[in-house]
Amino acid sequence: DAGVIQSPRHEVTEMGQEVTLRCKPISGHDYLFWYRQTMMRGLELLIYFNNNVPIDDSGMPEDRFSAKMPNASFSTLKIQPSEPRDSAVYFCASSYAGGTGGGWGYTFGSGTRLTVV
Amino acid sequence: SQQGEEDPQALSIQEGENATMNCSYKTSINNLQWYRQNSGRGLVHLILIRSNEREKHSGRLRVTLDTSKKSSSLLITASRAADTASYFCATERNTGNQFYFGTGTSLTVIP
Numbered sequence: 001d002a003g004v005i006q007s008p009r010h011e012v013t014e015m016g017q018e019v020t021l022r023c024k025p026i027s028g029h030d031y032l033f034w035y036r037q038t039m040m041r042g043l044e045l046l047i048y049f050n051n052n053v054p055i056d057d058s059g060m061p062e063d064r065f066s067a068k069m070p071n072a073s074f075s076t077l078k079i080q081p082s083e084p085r086d087s088a089v090y091f092c093a094s095s096y097a098g099g100t101g102g103g104w105g106y107t108f109g110s111g112t113r114l115t116v117v
Numbered sequence: 118s119q120q121g122e123e124d125p126q127a128l129s130i131q132e133g134e135n136a137t138m139n140c141s142y143k144t145s146i147n148n149l150q151w152y153r154q155n156s157g158r159g160l161v162h163l164i165l166i167r168s169n170e171r172e173k174h175s176g177r178l179r180v181t182l183d184t185s186k187k188s189s190s191l192l193i194t195a196s197r198a199a200d201t202a203s204y205f206c207a208t209e210r211n212t213g214n215q216f217y218f219g220t221g222t223s224l225t226v227i228p
Contacts, residue, residue: 043218091159105150105162
């Protein structure tokens, strides 16, 4: 398996534009998580899905952020409209049985570095 | 952070020395994990310790958990330059399957 695949690796966009980040989890994993990492706030959990269903989106900063998981192999995180304070590295992670199944933890993607100018 | 704090924030040691990092958290947990993040990369899972365990080993890694003090430590023995990275603890609360990450310790191992 190629691991968790995120695209794009880097995204530079202008304030007000729509941004879509993509994630392909590991096949067979039933949980998918979106995290945001900044120097100021560290790693923040934004939302997670179980079997394609959003379970907890309390970490989503505001209505400009939305996430979907139309099937077990694909998820998107959308920001519309984007603002400079959204600049961060966004990570997608997947796991089996929430991360504790088998003690294997999460598998993270390489992240998308978003810069909003 | 959403859950925990690592201490120290930064640590610099000579190759061959041991490195100890600490993690404190706020709420009751089911499990605690440690992750490594190399610069510009995603996080890599190192080890998981359950709330009913007190110590766990994996290669050069030793993790302890003290639930009464709400703290954990990660010991890396005989450090190598390749261990240079940021290390994060992540806790799973009793209420759900999601993990919350601490602020991280930046470890530099000098060859």
